[in-house]
Structures are given as structure tokens and as C-alpha cells.
């Protein structure tokens with residue numbers, strides 16, 4: 320569904336250049352529900368905005384289904400945003416019109432694409448648990464209910480891909496569980512591919528795969544240890560995301576990988592290291608010839 324290779328995004332403001340993505344690789348299979356985690360400023364939102372067609376990449380490859388987002392023209396990009404991809408933000412005020420009802424809000428994107436389907440709009444609101452609230456104006460709904468309306472809106476035009484930027488960032492943990500359960504249901508029943516960007520490690524236990532981004536590059540992947548494990552069920556006491564997922568370091572096509580900063584600091588490795596192939600392992604150590612040389 321998604322294939323990014325060597326993806327670069329450079330923001331230019333006056334004389335300043337910020338490299339937000341520096342050659343990122345990522346593949347997401349159709350029907351996968353995965354999360355992207357990373358510290359503030361690591362490039363998560365930049366990646367999501369590019370995948371959502373809200374921002375243009377600077378270089379590299381980015382393909383979503385049949386769409387090449389580096390080369391797509393403005394007219395096709397509008398079609399892509401309308402038909403292929405749904406978007407949910409943490410701050411749902413961006414998607415919602417407060418003076419309209421929940422139902423009218425869901426119908427709005429359908430009207431823009433000339434495919435008004437009231438039955439489906441009602442169905443979506445029922446699926447997100449708002450059957451009895453669909454005729455309420457948005458301002459009469461709680462934050463969690465509004466976020467559920469935002470989910471229904473994002474699916475109004477039957478996208479194949481749903482992108483969610485911190486979808487549970489401004490709701491309590493119970494509502495966060497409800498939202499994740501809704502995502503899982505859409506993922507299973509409609510085969511929707513879902514990419515969630517989050518700071519929240521507790522969400523990581525509810526997806527199939529987690530990819531960590533560091534400094535604009537994918538650094539580590541966590542893949543579910545037991546593919547049959549039902550992640551829609553609550554974790555048992557004391558169980559955490561790391562127990563459910565196996566961690567892998569990402570190695571790109573030309574063999575580059577990122578070593579965690581803590582490991583480098585622990586061994587006082589600066590800009591050089593020694594590497595040895597030892598039969599069944601690769602050993603990275605402090606540069607051999609520089610050991611004891613404090614000036615290095």
C-alpha cells in the first residue's frame with residue numbers, strides 16, 4: 320500500500336534549512352494497522368503530511384497504491400486526497416464544522432465529491448457509537464464524541480488508507496481505548512490500512528507493528544511476536560508493548576543502520592567505531608586503534 324524509499328523533506332525558511340526526513344524507508348502492506356512513534360521533532364507529522372498529500376516531498380520515492388506522490392500533479396493530488404486517503408488530527412477542530420450536526424458533518428465531504436450517501440453516513444456514525452447523537456450539533460458533543468465524528472468524516476469517501484496524527488492525544492484513556500477499538504474494527508471489517516502517529520507507547524500494544532523514527536529516519540521496528548494475538552483485547556496485568564512485540568533494528572538497502580544514542584554514549588563512541596564480523600555476529604566497539612587515546 321505504502322512504499323517510501325530514501326524519502327527526503329527539507330523545509331526552507333529564509334536562510335535556514337531544516338532536514339525533517341533524511342532518506343527514510345518505510346513499507347506498509349495493504350490491510351496493516353501500524354503505528355509510528357518517535358520523539359518530538361523526529362519527523363512523524365512531516366511523514367504523515369506527505370502520505371496524506373498535504374505536503375510535497377523534496378526527494379526520494381513515495382508511492383501509495385498506484386499514486387506516485389513525488390510526481391503527481393496538483394489536480395490528481397486533489398483526487399488522491401478526496402478518494403484514497405482519510406485523515407484524522409489530534410485537534411479535530413480542523414475537520415469539523417461546529418454549527419452543523421454530526422450527520423451533516425459526515426455528509427459534507429460526500430457532497431464535495433458529488434457522492435452524497437445519507438444511508439452510509441448514518442451507518443458510519445452508528446459504527447462509531449453515535450447513533451443517538453447524529454442529529455446533535457457538534458458543539459453539543461464531548462471532545463471524545465467529536466473525535467469519533469472526525470473518524471466517521473475521515474471514512475466518508477471510503478478511503479483505502481487512514482492516517483491518524485495523535486488521534487488519542489486529547490482524550491482520556493477510556494475514550495482512547497474506544498477509538499483504538501473502532502480503528503481495529505474498520506481495519507478488520509473494511510480491510511482499511513491504518514497508520515497512526517503517536518507519542519503514546521500504550522497504543523503500541525494495540526497495533527500489528529510499530530516503527531520508530533529517529534532524526535528523520537526509521538530506526539527500529541517492533542513486530543508482533545504472536546501473529547494470532549488478539550490486540551483488540553486489553554493487555555493482561557504487567558504486560559507491556561515490548562513483551563508483545565519483538566524489536567528489530569532497521570537496516571536499509573545499502574546496509575545503513577542507526578545505533579541508539581545510549582549505546583554510543585555507554586561505549587564513548589564518537590564519530591568512528593570498529594566493526595568485526597565474528598562468524599554469527601557483527602561486533603561494534605570503540606575504535607580499536609584509538610582506545611586509550613583521549614584526544615580522539
Ligand SMILES: Nc1ncnc2c1ncn2[C@@H]1O[C@H](COP(=O)(O)OP(=O)(O)OP(=O)(O)O)[C@@H](O)[C@H]1O
Pocket residue numbers: 330331332337338339357358359360361362363364365366
Ligand atoms: N513547516 C515547517 N517549516 C520549517 N520547519 C518545519 C516545518 N514543519 C516541521 N518542521 C521541522 O521539521 C522537523 C520535524 O518536524 P515534525 O513536525 O515532522 O516532527 P514530529 O515528530 O511530528 O514532532 P511532534 O511529535 O512534536 O509533532 C522539526 O525539526 C520541525 O521543527
